[in-house]
Every structure is written in structure tokens, then in C-alpha cells.
Amino acid sequence: MQRQQLSQSTSTINVELVRSIPETDKCFNKTSAFVKGSVVPPYNVIVASWPSPDGPDPNGCRMSLAAGPEDGSLSKLLDTWSYSNASAAHGIKIREIGGSTLVYFTDLVADALWAHKMDRLTGRAVVMFREQAEAGSHTRHPRIHPAGKYLYVLMEVANAITEYSVDEKTGWSSSRHRDGRFFQRTMFTITMTTTGGGADGISPADFSDEYAILTDHPRGYVEMEGIKQGKHGLESVTRDRALGVIHLGRPSRLRDCWPNHKKECRRPNYIIEFHLSPEDIKDPPVKRTLSCQADPAFEDLHSALQDAFGWASTHSYDFAVLDPSYDATAIDMFQMMENRRAMSQPSGTNMNPASAQRENVMRVKPKGHHIDSMHEGQRRHPRTLQKWADKFKMWQMFDNEEWKGFKTVYVYDFGDNWEHYVTVVGREPPLEVENFRCLSGEGYNVVEDVGSIRGWKRLKEAYAAANPTKGQRENMEWFETECSNKRP
Incomplete structure (x- = not known):
């Protein structure tokens, strides 16, 4: 019935072409793809294009046009601009802050988020910043939360949403974004009537959270989506076509096979902060926060940390759970060598237990890595439980009740002894994504082999x-x- 009413109400609307403005200058012979109008005077209109193979260059183009203040009819072209890299717009979002108009573009080809400050009177746009996303993620469809504090960008290939924090006064987007899985839970899923591919787009209604519009690319029609509040949260409304809200993370397959998963597969992801030498590196600190699945082995976590911190994977490593009575201050390798020379000890002997050996409750080390006796003796107490990094799972350490509250460290390069303090700061649903995802970071890493x-x-x-x-x-x-x- 609602669909019939919609058809009847639109049958009386006549649409006619009033005016068209040809693309010129930098936008000549480009393929227009997205258009967005400002909601404040003088109601400028923003147009963005895909790269055109027939044009003078492959770069995506943007332009602003003036719209009539009374009826909204276009009057003239105000400004055009392009980018130095191959770009293709796949979404526009306009935000009004005070007397300024901010325009955000998602760049599908360059995997970036662009932001411009636009003069409302002249239509001139100035680039404020460009935020680079992960290569190959294909950024699409920016959205701003009504409160203005967060901007959301759809990552098509990663099948995720990236959340950017936005400065409420300037509109600048922070590079310390959360990339991926911050949803609490999936309410329900539906089966698409066609491909459910990337060219389909869903837009919630501005006037109600009960409706959304889906553009179905293969069939070429617009579909009404409906949801309602049910006994256990939001539920889909059954009609003649697929109804509901499409969630990310491929939850339908996860839900269907959920009872058959191994116990460890159902464990929530860990949100873990890794802090490099916090006593010595403070301005700025060097930190990385990762979302980690529970099932990968510590060998996989080591590889992820090498990428996250920018290490070169040229040295050995281990993970250790420290005895609570141990002073976790990073060991001074220079002082240890000086002590060794003073005692005339050969470099291959074990460390003096009274001066340097620490009591690790548990240690995870790589199989096949040569660790000389000096460092091996320093890192292992006779009572230390040892595990191989390619077999020992992350949940076996972080979910062990016996070690709750104990300090955990990841040490890379036993010569320079780079200690990363490991802290589980939260958990999140175990969505079907990559094993590891970097959520945020702070500070450039140190130089390898520099001498601690x-x-x-x-x-x-x-x-x-x-x-x-x-x-x-x-x-x-x-x-x-x-x-x-x-x-x-």
C-alpha cells in the first residue's frame, strides 16, 4: 500500500529541463558523476567527475556553480579545479560551519578523502587537507554525523566503514581515525534482489529512521527499504521486495554458520595498544592501536607489528608475560655490556642472575631463530614457560585468567632491546575481516640498529x-x- 501511495503521489509531478551549463576549463570533456547542493544562501552547487579517458588528462575534476536564490535555477559556473594524481569522485558531503562552507570528497581511485573550504560568494575552493586511506580500499559515500563530530567513509573493497574525528570549529578531519569495526552488533541482514554490488547505494530518510532508499544498479530502479522496532531490536519489514538495512562485515554468512564455528572463532577481537619504550620516548610517544582477532598465532601478530611500526624484520623477537614483582623498566643493554667487560666475562656466557636476569612467567619465541646464549640467558628464567610463536594463539595468552593484570611486552631486536608495552584496552565483535587492523597511531618509529x-x-x-x-x-x-x- 505504501508503494502504491508513493506511485500515485509522484504521478502528478512534472520534470522538465530548465537549463544546462556545459563543463569548461579544467572540467572540459569530463564525466560528471556526483552533484550536491548547499542548503544555505547562495545555494551553490558542487559537481564532481570521474576521470575521462578522452580528456586532456586522467584526473578527476570538481566545479562549483551558482544557483538562483529564489527558485534554485543554475546561473553560471563559478570555479573549476582538478588534482595532480589520477582521481575519481565517489561521493560529496557539504557541511556549513559559521560563515564557511566545507566540502568533503571521497576519491575512489586515489583512496583518499579530500576537504575544501569554499567561499560562498565567489564559489572559489581551497584544499584544506587530503587524508590518505589504505591503498586499494576504494573510498566512497562520505557521511557526517548530525552532531558534526564524526565523518564516516565507506571502504568498498575493505567492506568497512572508517570513522574520522572532525574538529567542530575548523572542520578538519583527524588522521587518528578508527578504521573498521566499531559497530556494537548486527541487528539483521537481508538478501539483495540482485547483485548487492558496490554500485548499489542506500540512503536513510532524513525525516525518519524507519525508511531508507536503495538504488539498485543492475535493475535500474529505486527501492524502498523499511525497518521497525521489534521485541529484540530493529527488525526488517516483510514486503514484496527485500526490506531492511544492509550492514557491513558479511554478517549473514557469519550468522548462518555461527553454531558450527570453533570456540576460539567466536571470541571477540582484542583492541590492543602497543607503546614503544614509554619511559624514554615521550615527546611524542610512539604508539599503535590494533584490532586483533583472537585466533591468529603470535608469529602473525609479530608480522603485523613490524608493518604497523615500520620495523625492517631483520632481528629476532619474543613476547613475554612478566612476573608482577619484576621491575619492568627497559633493560639498558649498554650497561649490561659494560658490566660484562668489567667482569671479564666472554660474550657467550649467561647473564648474572643477580644483576640482569628477569623472571618471565611465560615467553613466546620464534622457532628457527638463532638467539645467542647471552640474550637467551637474559630472557629466560629456569621457571619460565616457553611456547613457539607459530603455534601459540593470542587468546591463549590474553584470555588466561592466571595472568590477568600481569604486564606483557613485545621485544624486538635483543641488541637494541626495543620493548613495546602491550595493553588490551577493549574488545569488539569478531567480524570477518583481516586478522589485524591498525585503528590509530601516534609518533614516528625509531631507527633500526641505531644503538638503542x-x-x-x-x-x-x-x-x-x-x-x-x-x-x-x-x-x-x-x-x-x-x-x-x-x-x-
Whole structure:
């Protein structure tokens, strides 16, 4: 009945072409794809295009047009601009802040989010920032929360939503975004009537949360979607076509096979913060926050951390649960070597238990990695439980009630002894996504093989020196020619 009423009400509406404005200048011979109008005077209209193979360059184009204040009819072209890289718009969002108009574009080809500040009178647009997404994620359809604090971007290939925090005064989007799975739960799923592909789009109604409109690309029609409040939350409304809200994360297959999953597959993801040498690296700190599935082995977590921090994977590592009575201050490897020389100990002997050996309750180490006796002795107490990194699962450590509240560390490079403090800060639903996803980060990583904290500080002092010494110049030359992770 609702569908019939909709048809009857629209049958009396006549649509006619009033005026068209040809694309010129930078937008000449491009393929217009998206249009959005401002809701405040003078009601400028923004148009964005795909790259055109027949045009002078492959770059996506944007332009602003003036609309009549009375009836909204277009009057003239105000501004055009393009980008230096191959770009293709796949979504526009306009936000009005005070006397400024902010325009956000999602760039499907360049995997980026662009933001512009537009002069309302002249229509001139200035780029405020470009936020780069993960390569190949295909950014689409930006949306801003009504409160204005968050901007959401659909990642087509990643099948996820990225949440960006937005400065309420300036409109700038923070690079410290949460990439992926911040939904609490899936209410329900439906089966699409056609492909359910990326070209379909769903838009909730502005006037009610009970309706949404779906553009069905293969069939070429617009479909009404309906939902209602039921006994157990939101429920779909059964009609002659698919009704409901399409959620991300491929939840329908997860729900269908849920009873058959292994117990560990149903464990929620861990949200884990990794903090590098917090006592020594503070301004700024070096942190990464990852969403981690519970089932991968620690060998997989090590690989993810190498990518997240920018390490070069040239040294061994381990994960350890520390005895609560142990002072977790990072071990000074320089001091240990000086003590060893002072005692005339050969480098292959075990550490003096009274001075350097720590009591690890449990240790996970890689199989097949050679660890010399000096470092092996320092890292293992006779009572330490040892596991292989390729077999021991993350949930076996983080869900172990016996170790609740114990400190956990990830150590990379036993020579420089880079300690990352490991803290589980939350849990989230076990959606079917990658094993690991970096949610946020802070600070550039340190340089590999630089000589621990002292060497890192010396290298920074060398670059800060107005007249570097011979030793400082040699240090800088080593970094520029031999360092294995110049861009951590």
C-alpha cells in the first residue's frame, strides 16, 4: 500500500529541463558523476567527475556553480579545479560551519578523502587537507554525523566503514581515525534482489529512521527499504521486495554458520595498544592501536607489528608475560655490556642472575631463530614457560585468567632491546575481516640498529646540530646510506 501511495503521489509531478551549463576549463570533456547542493544562501552547487579517458588528462575534476536564490535555477559556473594524481569522485558531503562552507570528497581511485573550504560568494575552493586511506580500499559515500563530530567513509573493497574525528570549529578531519569495526552488533541482514554490488547505494530518510532508499544498479530502479522496532531490536519489514538495512562485515554468512564455528572463532577481537619504550620516548610517544582477532598465532601478530611500526624484520623477537614483582623498566643493554667487560666475562656466557636476569612467567619465541646464549640467558628464567610463536594463539595468552593484570611486552631486536608495552584496552565483535587492523597511531618509529635509546638520541642530536662534529656526520651518513628502515 505504501508503494502504491508513493506511485500515485509522484504521478502528478512534472520534470522538465530548465537549463544546462556545459563543463569548461579544467572540467572540459569530463564525466560528471556526483552533484550536491548547499542548503544555505547562495545555494551553490558542487559537481564532481570521474576521470575521462578522452580528456586532456586522467584526473578527476570538481566545479562549483551558482544557483538562483529564489527558485534554485543554475546561473553560471563559478570555479573549476582538478588534482595532480589520477582521481575519481565517489561521493560529496557539504557541511556549513559559521560563515564557511566545507566540502568533503571521497576519491575512489586515489583512496583518499579530500576537504575544501569554499567561499560562498565567489564559489572559489581551497584544499584544506587530503587524508590518505589504505591503498586499494576504494573510498566512497562520505557521511557526517548530525552532531558534526564524526565523518564516516565507506571502504568498498575493505567492506568497512572508517570513522574520522572532525574538529567542530575548523572542520578538519583527524588522521587518528578508527578504521573498521566499531559497530556494537548486527541487528539483521537481508538478501539483495540482485547483485548487492558496490554500485548499489542506500540512503536513510532524513525525516525518519524507519525508511531508507536503495538504488539498485543492475535493475535500474529505486527501492524502498523499511525497518521497525521489534521485541529484540530493529527488525526488517516483510514486503514484496527485500526490506531492511544492509550492514557491513558479511554478517549473514557469519550468522548462518555461527553454531558450527570453533570456540576460539567466536571470541571477540582484542583492541590492543602497543607503546614503544614509554619511559624514554615521550615527546611524542610512539604508539599503535590494533584490532586483533583472537585466533591468529603470535608469529602473525609479530608480522603485523613490524608493518604497523615500520620495523625492517631483520632481528629476532619474543613476547613475554612478566612476573608482577619484576621491575619492568627497559633493560639498558649498554650497561649490561659494560658490566660484562668489567667482569671479564666472554660474550657467550649467561647473564648474572643477580644483576640482569628477569623472571618471565611465560615467553613466546620464534622457532628457527638463532638467539645467542647471552640474550637467551637474559630472557629466560629456569621457571619460565616457553611456547613457539607459530603455534601459540593470542587468546591463549590474553584470555588466561592466571595472568590477568600481569604486564606483557613485545621485544624486538635483543641488541637494541626495543620493548613495546602491550595493553588490551577493549574488545569488539569478531567480524570477518583481516586478522589485524591498525585503528590509530601516534609518533614516528625509531631507527633500526641505531644503538638503542642512547643511539637514537645521538642521531637526533646530530641532525639538530648547527655544526655537526665528525662523529655526528658519520652517524648521519650511516643513517642515509645503510639504515634498514629509513622511513619508519
